[in-house]
Amino acid sequence: MKRYIFLFLLMSAVAYAQEETAAVPHEESLMNYARKYAEATEKRDWNKVIDQTYAPLVKLNGGAPTLLRQAKLSDQNLEQQDFELQKVELSAPLRELEVGEYLLAIIPIRLTFKGPLGRLFSESSILGVSDNDGQSWSFISMAQADMNQLIELFPELPKDFVVPRKRVYQE
Numbered sequence: 001m002k003r004y005i006f007l008f009l010l011m012s013a014v015a016y017a018q019e020e021t022a023a024v025p026h027e028e029s030l031m032n033y034a035r036k037y038a039e040a041t042e043k044r045d046w047n048k049v050i051d052q053t054y055a056p057l058v059k060l061n062g063g064a065p066t067l068l069r070q071a072k073l074s075d076q077n078l079e080q081q082d083f084e085l086q087k088v089e090l091s092a093p094l095r096e097l098e099v100g101e102y103l104l105a106i107i108p109i110r111l112t113f114k115g116p117l118g119r120l121f122s123e124s125s126i127l128g129v130s131d132n133d134g135q136s137w138s139f140i141s142m143a144q145a146d147m148n149q150l151i152e153l154f155p156e157l158p159k160d161f162v163v164p165r166k167r168v169y170q171e
Contacts, residue, residue, distance in 0.1 A: 026134025033137035042088040046071040124166040
């Protein structure tokens, strides 16, 4: 009897692991691109970040020069308030889904800032977008984009599509 219970538990664990893997079939490629995006963000290399941002979103927001100007203004505001970006961390992707001709994947991201009253954390997510079956990815920072923009960019987005809420807290 113990042997059957053990086999059942083992098969359940294997099935669960396969199900989790199936949820993000292009995880390796996705995370390779996401790490480059996160590294560029951490280094505040806004030209690279913009290059890795989903091009139709860049266009929707006024083009690369406009986004670069906004990023530099944001940097100045942080510096004036005595904040410094220290670290950008990614978590495992939550899921991947097909929307029309695109693959979309949500990746949680956390930015750590050093500030006058200690460390400040900003948790949100980036949305990976692939139009070539997961071979390459570009990103949308969900800290800056809203659902209306996503619906405009991806009209076939399921109505139950949910992006984790942005959260800012201090330690």
